[in-house]
Amino acid sequence: LAAQSREMDGELLMQELLQADRFRPILEKEDMGGIQISQSATPLSLTDESGTEIIILFTSPERAKEFVRDYPGYGGGLLAEMTWILERVGSGHGISLNPNWPAGIDMEPGMVDSLRK
Numbered sequence: 001l002a003a004q005s006r007e008m009d010g011e012l013l014m015q016e017l018l019q020a021d022r023f024r025p026i027l028e029k030e031d032m033g034g035i036q037i038s039q040s041a042t043p044l045s046l047t048d049e050s051g052t053e054i055i056i057l058f059t060s061p062e063r064a065k066e067f068v069r070d071y072p073g074y075g076g077g078l079l080a081e082m083t084w085i086l087e088r089v090g091s092g093h094g095i096s097l098n099p100n101w102p103a104g105i106d107m108e109p110g111m112v113d114s115l116r117k
Contacts, residue, residue: 018082018115022097023058025067025074044074045093052109054094057085063098086116 027042044056058064061077068074089095095112098104107115 014115017097018086020059020082021079022082022085023061023064023077023079024085025056025058025064025071025077027073028076041078043078044068044071046096048094052092052094054096054106055085055089055112056099057082057095057097059098059103063101067100086112089116 025044027044046054046056048054056067058067061079064077089112091113092109093112094109095107096104097107099106
């Protein structure tokens with residue numbers, strides 16, 4: 001919010017984004033007994049109108065709750081440092097951090113690629 005109101009420099013915001021943990025919703029694949037049946041994670045991502053895959057992230061699990069209601073099975077997730085997430089995201093992907101929140105930010109693939117470097 002401080003960056004949106006220009007009380008925080010954009011470069012400082014990006015530094016803080018890279019150093020903090022982010023929550024990435026993950027599809028929970030369980031059998032009838034509540035036991036995880038897959039060892040591979042399926043993170044929540046969406047495709048925009050141009051065909052770009054957008055990785056969905058949140059600053060906390062609490063901020064994800066309302067959004068993931070529209071995506072059955074994405075009740076759990078992974079809390080990880082943003083730099084770790086960026087290392088595992090392929091080139092050409094965008095990121096939406098806190099979608100549908102006033103404190104949200106959408107990053108185009110070029111911005112995501114530059115953050116990875």
